[in-house]
Amino acid sequence: MPSAVPTEKPKKPENAENAENAAGAENGDAPRAGDAVVEHRLHPVTPLRRAWAPVAVLIGWAVHDLDQAQRQLAKLTTTSLLVGLAVLVPAAALYGFLTWWFTHFAVTTTELRIRTGLLFRRTAHIRLERIQAIDVTQPLLARVAGVAKLRLDVIGTDKKDELAYLGEAHARALRAELLARAAGLAPETAHEVGEAPVRRLLNVPPGILAKSLLLTGATWGTLTAAVVVPTVLWFVTHSVWTVLAVALPLLGAAGASSVGRFVGEYDWTVGESPDGIRIDHGLLDRAHETVPPGRVQTVRIVEPLLWRRRDWVRVELDVAGSSNSVLVPVAPRGTAEAMVARVLPGVTVPPAPSRPPRRAAWCVPFWWRGYGLAVTDHVFISWRGLLRRSVALVPHAKVQSVQLAQGPWMRFKGLADVRVHTGANKTVTARLRDADEAAHLLQAQADRSRTGRGQARPDRWMAS
DSSP, X not given: OOOOXXXXXXXXXXXXXXXXXXXXXXXXXXXXXXXXXXXXXXXTTHHHHHTHXXXXXXXHHHHHTHHHHHHHHHHOOHHHHHHHHHHHHHHHHHHHHHHHHTOEEEEXXXXXXXXXXXXXXXXXXXXXXXXXXXXXXXXXXHHHHTEEEEEEEETTOSSOEEEEEEEHHHHHHHHHHHHHHHTTOOHHHHHHHOSOOOEEEEEOOHHHHHHXXXXXXXXXXXXXXXXXXXXXXXXXXXXXXXXXXXXXXXXXXXXXXXXXXXXXHTTOEEEEETTEEEXXXXXXXXXXXXXXXXXXXXXXXXXXXXXXXXXXXXXXXXXXXXXXXXXXXXXXXXXXXXXXXXXXTTOOOOSSOBOOOGGGGGTSTTGGGGOEEEEOSSEEEEEEOSSSEEEEEEEGGGEEEEEEEOOHHHHHTTEEEEEEEETTSOEEEEEEEEHHHHHHHHHHHHHXXXXXXXXXXXXXXOOO
């Protein structure tokens, strides 16, 4: 591990421009091009976030052993409680300060370095060309304090590295500079690029979002379970603790599928910029995400049963190495398909798929009618579902492998499934196809994938 670079304080500015650069360095802004590699600390409010760690440890211990925690609390006197607080509060404050003091980051011509650790040191070397997404998120308290968190998606890693927290303006400036460098711009000009302009494409009104959640079966299913199951348990067991142990998780699931989704998807806005599709959303915690160009592996158009009369659909994404999973939470079909065309240029959804042969009913009675397949010059398309319909579109260039699968009964009936695997570790299946058709599709799809990769859009960020 390379030795750490000592933290350098900015020199006293001699003019207004130098004063602005020095202020940016103190608050966590990226170093200016042409400067020596200088490490910077995060925003001064960061220790408040880190100080909660010792308190969280105590809460975790109490939850893990409730009986022991109750016995210990019963023994506490006013004096011992005050002494404990007098020790715990300074210890938590010291821990928060030290973890902030020993956390630094630096931007070089080729990488972002993040150095952390109080007792055990860790230095993350993030190659700029391997950055595929940088999201700016603001939890509620961070919004009040005027700070933001940078979360980085990097090729080949499951865990996201993050810089928490930076000043909001500095976070956006650093994000723009990192993306400019990742796009191949020279270091001396990358910091001058600024944030790429955004053209607004879609905004989901809160009223439409609320109606869509009320017309979602999962919302009513979890609410019904949260009422019925605890009631039945009470009549059977007459145990308050048993009822609470079952009711609380069910109520939490009901809240997450209704109120939680509304809060998370509130004011959903989609825009287009040179560095990808921008997505902003959130009522309490505000998130600013970007769908990187060329990284979308699968697009799904989902249509719940109760949305059909209004012709509403939901658009979901599989993005390699990213947590982005929703493009549009709810929109009219025409609007949603226009958004899909932005992500997959030149792609349209055929009005009707090719259905499985009738003998597929012997393998999947009745539900076989919900499966379908279409293949165009650009994408592999699979339909599934009768009540909750879903259409999955996989660009040929994103297909990593193709597989033909047959169970004994399917083999007897001359049927087979064709599965395509994408770079996001997801699988899209064309179910119950004629065996001869499936064998031909297997070979043809392998050829289309090889050809598609040669014509695919670049995975790198596009400079504005």
